[in-house]
Structure formats: C-alpha cells, structure tokens
Amino acid sequence: MLKFKPIKQTRVSEEVAEQLKQSILSGEFRSGDKLPSERELMEEFQVSRVAVREALRFLEKSGFIETRQGASGGAFVIELSFENLTHAFLDLFLADKISIPELCNVRLLIEPEVARLAAENITDEYKKKLNDILELEDEPVKSLSDDIDVKTLAHGVLAEICGNRFLEALVKSLMRVTRKVIEEVNPNTLSMHPAGMHRPIVEAVIRGDAEQAAEAMRKHAIEFGEIMIEMEQKYREELGLDTIKRQRV
Amino acid sequence: MLKFKPIKQTRVSEEVAEQLKQSILSGEFRSGDKLPSERELMEEFQVSRVAVREALRFLEKSGFIETRQGASGGAFVIELSFENLTHAFLDLFLADKISIPELCNVRLLIEPEVARLAAENITDEYKKKLNDILELEDEPVKSLSDDIDVKTLAHGVLAEICGNRFLEALVKSLMRVTRKVIEEVNPNTLSMHPAGMHRPIVEAVIRGDAEQAAEAMRKHAIEFGEIMIEMEQKYREELGLDTIKRQRV
DNA sequence: AATAGTTAAACATTAGACCAATAGTCCTCC
DNA sequence: GGAGGACTATTGGTCTAATGTTTAACTATT
Structure with missing residues (x-):
C-alpha cells in the first residue's frame, strides 16, 4: 500500500x-x-x-x-526586537481576547518577581541610574505622555536589571500595551497617581532588599490595577456599555 | 512663523x-x-x-x-488566536534573544500561579477531563510526538481552567515554543521523564488544593527546567559549541 | 565655496495578461 | 432518471513591463 x-x-x-x-x-x-x-x-x-x-x-x-x-x-x-510581541499582545487586546483585569493580573504576577530579581542583581552602575529616575519622578510633569514616559522608565530599567531577557521583553511589551490602553481609554487626565510612587520599590532595589522590592512592587501593581479597572468602568459607563466583572489573582 | x-x-x-x-x-x-x-x-x-x-x-x-x-x-x-504570540516567542528564540534557561524561568514563574488559579476555579466538568488525562498519562507512549502531546495536554487544560485568557495564551504559547525547542535539540529521545509525572499537580487541582497544586507545579517546573538545560548542554557539546552558564530564578 | 542641477540606483506602484483552483451548471450517455 | 464528465465563471496566484518616487553622489555654475 x-x-x-x-x-x-x-x-x-x-x-x-x-x-x-x-x-x-x-x-x-x-x-x-x-x-x-x-x-x-x-x-x-x-x-x-x-x-x-x-x-x-x-x-x-x-x-x-x-x-x-x-x-x-x-x-x-536589523536586530530582532520584541516589537512583534507588543503587537501580538495589542491585537489580542483590540480583538477583545484579553481584558484589562486579565492584563493587570499578569503584570501583578510578573512584576514583583522582576523587582525581586533586580534587587538581587543590582550593580553600581544601575544604582546611579535608578537614583536619577527617583529625581525625575519628583519633578512636576507637563503632559500625560511625559508622565507615562517617566513612570514607564522605572519599570523598564528594573526589567533590564533583572537579568532575564525574556522577562525584560515581556515587561516592556506589557507596559506598551498598558500605555496604549490608557491613551485610548483616558486620553485627557493628566496623571492617575501621585508623583514618586515608585520610590519604595526603587529604593528597595537599590538597597538590594529583594523581599521588600517584591512586596513594594506587588502593592504598586495592585493599586495600579485598581485604578486601571476603575478607569475602564468609568469609560464603559460613559459609552453606555456593560460593565464587566472584577477578577483578581 | x-x-x-x-x-x-x-x-x-x-x-x-x-x-x-x-x-x-x-x-x-x-x-x-x-x-x-x-x-x-x-x-x-x-x-x-x-x-x-x-x-x-x-x-x-x-x-x-x-x-x-x-x-x-x-x-x-477568522477568530484571532495566540498564534502570533507563539511566532513572536519562537523568532526571539531562534534569533538567540532568549535562552532556554530564560524560557524555563519564565515558565517557573507563571505555571505555578496557573495551577493555583486552576485549583481555585475547578469545575465538575473539568474534574472529569482531568481524570481522563491522568488515565492517558499512565498509558505507554509510542512516539516522542505523542508523548509531548499528552504531556502538553495537562498544562493546556490547567491554563484553560485558570480563568485568565491572557495567562492561558501565554502558557500555551510557551508550551509550543518549548515543544519546538525539544524537537530541534533532542529529536531522537522518546521521553525525558517518567509517565504520570503530572499526577501530583492534577490531583491537587482536582482536590481544589491551591497551595499544593502550586507547589507541585513549582517542583515539576524546576525538574523540567533542569532536564531542558542538561539536554541543551549535551546538544551544544555534541556540536562543539560553548556551554552556557546556568541561571536560576 | 556654496548652491543648484543632473544622474543613477533602488524601491514603490501601476496595468494588464495569463495561470491555477474551485464551485456550479449543463449536457451527454447509459 | 442518474452519474460522470465537460464547460464556465469566479477568484486568488504569478509574471512581465513600464512608470513614478526617493535618495545619494556627482557635476557644473556662479
């Protein structure tokens, strides 16, 4: 046969x-x-x-x-970047295959670990960089875009420090998606949270205190997630859409 | 002006x-x-x-x-799937932007949480499905491909149960990448680990014991990671390439 | 020496033709 | 009347040839 x-x-x-x-x-x-x-x-x-x-x-x-x-x-x-990852995430989001709570919960899972690793692998060079970021965050912001840029910076640098390029790519992609979501859902508000909110995280990383860094990031991620979810619900109410059920990790 | x-x-x-x-x-x-x-x-x-x-x-x-x-x-x-995510991961891997240890460490971070959520959200319907999987895993396997299929099944179903579609897409994509890596690096070996190795995880999920499920998955992920890393080192030795440094979360 | 014009290389776009696959129709021959 | 096969229309796949656009390097003019 x-x-x-x-x-x-x-x-x-x-x-x-x-x-x-x-x-x-x-x-x-x-x-x-x-x-x-x-x-x-x-x-x-x-x-x-x-x-x-x-x-x-x-x-x-x-x-x-x-x-x-x-x-x-x-x-x-050209050097292959994680651009595609970002697009894949974003498309899934735009096609309603991912919700904001789901996105936030994944960040809540990943980012504390990144902070922990960053604290473990911190170098003198990056300590200096993180100190600069702390100063930047204290300055008054001019626009939402600038604000997000600065806020984004802290997470991005921590991701670079953590020593796992895959985690780094994931975190940076998730941040970009988050940014797009904010710009779409809440384009007018200047800032959603007070300046210097990353201070506890960054300081713990500089100290090399892994546990504290992870815990501070966890707190931050939860708080940020709440804000995002509220923001979306308000947005959906304005548009007369159904509100969606909360979900937590 | x-x-x-x-x-x-x-x-x-x-x-x-x-x-x-x-x-x-x-x-x-x-x-x-x-x-x-x-x-x-x-x-x-x-x-x-x-x-x-x-x-x-x-x-x-x-x-x-x-x-x-x-x-x-x-x-x-057509319905947008997470296919692109998989391709993005795979390309990063092929272009040496991600190493096997980095991949395994990300799985080690994510999968225990998925197991925990699965245990919390388990339904009767899925309990039945998981029992079927346990039976399947006990059967002798015929080929590497079939073996991977079965092994993959457990992780995939847990991801479906966990209730976060983003996590589900991430886990399934990571599994596909892992599969490709195994097929490339170790195409001849039948199985790398004993049958029924997911039993402790799946049983804990069926019981609804979140802590136990997460812990069992953590153990499994660590074990699996070690095997993957060994496998790669052997592969690199065969090809006369440099061995790479271990990395852990 | 600075500026303006010229040229050549490469991608960008168009137009039109023809090939290949597929589903539906119709027609012939039992 | 039914089955098989030929025909046809539609649609994507590919090719060829020509023209437009962009850019860098060169050249000539003032």
Whole structure:
C-alpha cells in the first residue's frame, strides 16, 4: 500500500521568505548587512519581482529587516526586537481576547518577581541610574505622555536589571500595551497617581532588599490595577456599555 | 512663523491594511465573513491589485484573515488566536534573544500561579477531563510526538481552567515554543521523564488544593527546567559549541 | 565655496495578461 | 432518471513591463 504525501501548496513568496529568514538566522546575513537588491534576488530565486517584494514585506513585518528607498537603499537586516510581541499582545487586546483585569493580573504576577530579581542583581552602575529616575519622578510633569514616559522608565530599567531577557521583553511589551490602553481609554487626565510612587520599590532595589522590592512592587501593581479597572468602568459607563466583572489573582 | 507638518510617507498597502483592520476590529466584518474580492477592493480603494494583495498578506500574517483560492474563495475573517504570540516567542528564540534557561524561568514563574488559579476555579466538568488525562498519562507512549502531546495536554487544560485568557495564551504559547525547542535539540529521545509525572499537580487541582497544586507545579517546573538545560548542554557539546552558564530564578 | 542641477540606483506602484483552483451548471450517455 | 464528465465563471496566484518616487553622489555654475 503506497502512501502518498499530500501536495503542499505554498506560495512562492513564502518559500522565498523562508529561505531568506533561514539565511538571516544562520548568520549568513548579520545585523546591518544589506540583502541583495530586489532585482538580484529575483534572478537568484528565479521568480518575479512581485514575489520577492511580498517576501520582503513579510520579513519586514516579522521584524527581521527594514527597507530603505533610494540610491544605496535596499533591504537591511536589523536586530530582532520584541516589537512583534507588543503587537501580538495589542491585537489580542483590540480583538477583545484579553481584558484589562486579565492584563493587570499578569503584570501583578510578573512584576514583583522582576523587582525581586533586580534587587538581587543590582550593580553600581544601575544604582546611579535608578537614583536619577527617583529625581525625575519628583519633578512636576507637563503632559500625560511625559508622565507615562517617566513612570514607564522605572519599570523598564528594573526589567533590564533583572537579568532575564525574556522577562525584560515581556515587561516592556506589557507596559506598551498598558500605555496604549490608557491613551485610548483616558486620553485627557493628566496623571492617575501621585508623583514618586515608585520610590519604595526603587529604593528597595537599590538597597538590594529583594523581599521588600517584591512586596513594594506587588502593592504598586495592585493599586495600579485598581485604578486601571476603575478607569475602564468609568469609560464603559460613559459609552453606555456593560460593565464587566472584577477578577483578581 | 508657519509650522509645516512633515509629509507622512506611508506605503499604500499599509494604509489599505490599516483600514481593513479597523473594519474588522470595529465589527463591520465578523469571523467567517468574506471580505470583498481583490478586484473589488482594488476599485474601492483606488489602488492597484498588488497593493491590495500586500495588504491582505499583512492581515493574513497578523492572523486576522485566511485566504482561499478558487471560485467562492477569497479572504475570510477568522477568530484571532495566540498564534502570533507563539511566532513572536519562537523568532526571539531562534534569533538567540532568549535562552532556554530564560524560557524555563519564565515558565517557573507563571505555571505555578496557573495551577493555583486552576485549583481555585475547578469545575465538575473539568474534574472529569482531568481524570481522563491522568488515565492517558499512565498509558505507554509510542512516539516522542505523542508523548509531548499528552504531556502538553495537562498544562493546556490547567491554563484553560485558570480563568485568565491572557495567562492561558501565554502558557500555551510557551508550551509550543518549548515543544519546538525539544524537537530541534533532542529529536531522537522518546521521553525525558517518567509517565504520570503530572499526577501530583492534577490531583491537587482536582482536590481544589491551591497551595499544593502550586507547589507541585513549582517542583515539576524546576525538574523540567533542569532536564531542558542538561539536554541543551549535551546538544551544544555534541556540536562543539560553548556551554552556557546556568541561571536560576 | 556654496548652491543648484543632473544622474543613477533602488524601491514603490501601476496595468494588464495569463495561470491555477474551485464551485456550479449543463449536457451527454447509459 | 442518474452519474460522470465537460464547460464556465469566479477568484486568488504569478509574471512581465513600464512608470513614478526617493535618495545619494556627482557635476557644473556662479
């Protein structure tokens, strides 16, 4: 009894994209390198330029390359970032596959651990940076955007300190999503919480007190979560939507 | 002094994609609906067919639509899944932006909490399902693939029970990445750990014992992490690569 | 020396044609 | 009357060729 393999029907552009992706991942092309021009690729792969372009768009959306127009332009390999992670989170959120409480509870789970690790791995260099952040946070803010920038900074730096790049990417992505949510739901309010609210966390990290850092972050995350949930309920009331049930970890 | 706004230069296909995406997110097109054909969209947007196609490829890659060929084919809106999340994780991994220890440590952080929540939210219906899983795990396995399938099942169901769709998506994505890593690094070994190893976790969840469930999962995650790290080191030795330093949470 | 114009390389977009897959219709031949 | 096959229309997939746009480097002019 012969067993036939099903014909896999793939798009030309997908095969091209796959080969290029492998080339990049294998190190044949490194960050900063320029891929061959569309016309060269077209000859090499023996496909039309349209196919090459679709493949390049795919790689671009995946975050592997960027394309520049004009002379000395082309497709350049770039360092893969966690941009895609952020987009994936954001899309899930926009499509109502994730709610604000669910988002906040995940942050509540992750961020205290990040603070704990940061306290354990803190270096003198980062101590200085954290001190600068404390000063920044005490200054009066001008706009919501600036405010979020500063508030974001503390979490981001802690994530960098924690020594786990995966956690770092997760935290930074979650922060960006949170930011987008705030901007959409509450674009007019200047600030939702008093200045210097990260002080207890940051100070504990600087001291190297892991337990205290985790506990302070936990408190902060809970408080922040409450604010977010309230904010959303008010928003939904304004729009006449159903309010949703609270959920806690 | 007049202030000019810089000309925003966006690709045609991106604008088309953006408008279509908004239409989908706003509910104008729902899951299962068919978007207009490429030729219709081309007339409506007043752009070329190539531009429309690039936009559709983007939406397809983002997980919003799928395209079918032939008569009564076209671009159909589908339910957004966490597929993208998985790809984002996997790409970061393939590009060496995430290591196995980092991955395992994140799982070690998340999964015990999932087990705890599952124990708190367990229903009779899921109790039955978990009992079935226990039976399945006791059976002898035939292939690595089947083995992973079964092992994966327990984690996945717990994630479903936990009541936080974001956590569920994260856990399932992390599992898929883990699976890919195992398949790449250790394609020949049948099983890495004894059958029925999820029993303590699942039983605790069925009992509704949150603390015990979390603790059992923690133990399992640590054990599993050790195995993964060993497996990788052996793999790297075989290939003559540098071994990497252990890292723990 | 600074500015303005020119050119060439590369991506961006368009138009039109043809191929391939698929569902429905119709038609012929038992 | 029914089954199988041929035909057709629709729709995505791909290709070719031409033109537009952007950019950097070069050149000429004042």
